[in-house]
Amino acid sequence: MRYKKAPILEAVLAFSWSSEKSLDELKEVLSLPAFERFDEPKPRIQVGASIDVDQGQxxxxxxxxGFEVALRNGSEIVFLEQRQFVFVQRAPYDRWAYFSEQATSLVDPVIKLLEVDAFERIGLRFVNRIDIPSRDSNGINTDDYVTFNFNGPREDRGIIEEFQMRVVKPTEKAGIHYALVLATTAPPMPDYVSILLDIDVFTKKVVPSSGIELTDTLDEMRIQKNHIFEECLTNKARELFGGVEK
Amino acid sequence: MTFVDTMNFPRSPLMPGRAFDRIDGFFNRLERSVGSQYLDEETDPATAARSPLEERLRFVQDAISDVSMHLPSGFAHGLNRQFANLMDEDAWESSDELISSNALSAFLVALVLTKARKRPGIGTNGIGSVTAAWTEGPNRLTIEFLPSGKASLVLTRAFETDEPERAAFAPMRPDRLCAVLAPFEPEVWFDG
Incomplete structure (x- = not known):
């Protein structure tokens, strides 16, 4: 089952390993045929800053x-860093089969050339944004759309103006955990309000980089991700997604 | 629980292409010790080194991606290709202003509100605007989305019995376009 207008803003599959690879090795990976359809790699830079208050320095x-490569139309992005491979599918998201095939077809040659035997962490993350039409300046009742809410200590006056929540906890499956973010976010259009629903399912166990255990783990993570998503939604939210395709 | 969206979180619309970095950054900052003498490891999410034109193309493509669920199937991919061609390093005039975020935003709002099922031809006039053009035989519609966030338009509409009508409209809010175009039966352009 999939929604015709799935609210998925970004789908991410990330694989991390323990030993740091050199930038030369990463560059060699990106010259493999699997990456031919991407634009030229760009260096991926992190800038850090520190302030010493005592010294005033x-x-x-x-x-x-590492490097970043992207398709010309911007729909798929790969971050290849010294300890991780990240595949990002930007909206519009098509379907799991396409997404997972694209990711695995790229990570397979990466792990072969870099000789990665196991993943320290696998992350499957779907950033959803639920756009709710609202011409009413009084806001919306989030209970109509999502199933968890804020139970504060008092009633107070007026309404909640801003809301962010992040919860990290294990699933029922050993070694699979998740981080769930629910927050208000900027709507993409006038007369809408938007709710961010970010589901990050990840492993806390070492998983071989190929074979049935990897496949089973990815399948289980997907099941968990879908279950969490559905459990977060009300039918009124689902009505915003244009119905389902079987 | 009821809330009004005050656009406070994330502090700006999700940064295109790395929404998850943005969200992580927000919560990481919350976890830092505010009273500490040393603000250690104040690191930003990694970013790719791109030229200003490449950076703006990524911005444009991500903005289109952000509303893709409100557009017809295949529409976003097509638009992203069109902008990639328009903003190609070899084709872009270096003296031209980069496409303005206000103009782009107005363009996307108009696409969603008009429910256009046919993609327009796109261009820019060198001052940061986005020009969108739909042509169906003698019926022509050109809308210029300006850096001010407003839209001006010119059109030629041929009805069966009369001479083609020509009209031009001064800049207006993009959410006014549907009402202004309604008498001209805009389905001829938008339904394709």
Whole structure:
């Protein structure tokens, strides 16, 4: 089952390993045929800054973590860093089969060339944004759309003006955990309000980089992700997604 | 629980292409010790080194991606290709202003509100605007989305019995377009 207008803003599959790879090795990976359809790699830079208040000194550092490649139409992005491979599918999201095939077809040659035997962490993350039409300046009742809410200590006056929540906890499956973010966010259009629903399912166990255990783990993570998503929604929210395709 | 969206979180619309980085950054900052003498490891999410034109193209494509669920199937991919061609390093005039975020936003609002099922031809006039054009035989509609966030338009509409009508409208809010175009039966352009 999939929604015709799935609220998925971004789908991400990330694989991390323990041993740091060199930038030269990463560059060699990106010259493989699997990456031919992507534009030229761009260095992926992280800038850090620190302030010593006593000395009144400020310093900053710049470090190249790896590379970024993207399709010309911007729909798929890969971050290849010294300890991780990240595949990002931007909206519009098509379906799981396409998404997972794209990710695995890219990560397979990566782990072969970099000789990665196991993943320290696998992350499957779907950032959803539920856009709710609202011409009413009094806001919306989030209980109509999502199933968890804020139970504060008092009633107070007026309404909640801003809301962010992040919860991290294990699933029922050993070694699989999740982080769930619910927050208000900027709507993409006038006369809408938007709710961010970010579901990040990840492993806390070492998983071989190929074979049935990897496949089973990914399948289980997907099941967990879908279950969490559905459990967060009301039918009124589902009505916003244009119905389902079997 | 009821809330009004005050656009406070994330502090700006999700940064295109790395929404998850943005969300992580927000919560990481919340976890930092405010009273500490040293603000250690104040690191930003990693970013790719791109030229200003490439950076703006990514911005444009991500803005289109952000509303893709409100557009017809295949529409966003097509638009993203069109902008990639328009903003190609070899084709872009270096003296031209980059496409304005206000103009782009107005363009996307108009696409969603008009429920256009046919993609327009797109262009820019060098001052940061987005020009969208629909042509169906003698019926022509050109809308210019300006850096001010407003839209001006010119059109030619041929009805069966009369001479083609020509009209031009001064800049208006993009959410006014549907009402202004209604007498001209805009389905001829938008339904394709």
């Amino acid at each position: 400020f310093s900053h550092q710049q470090k190249q973590l």
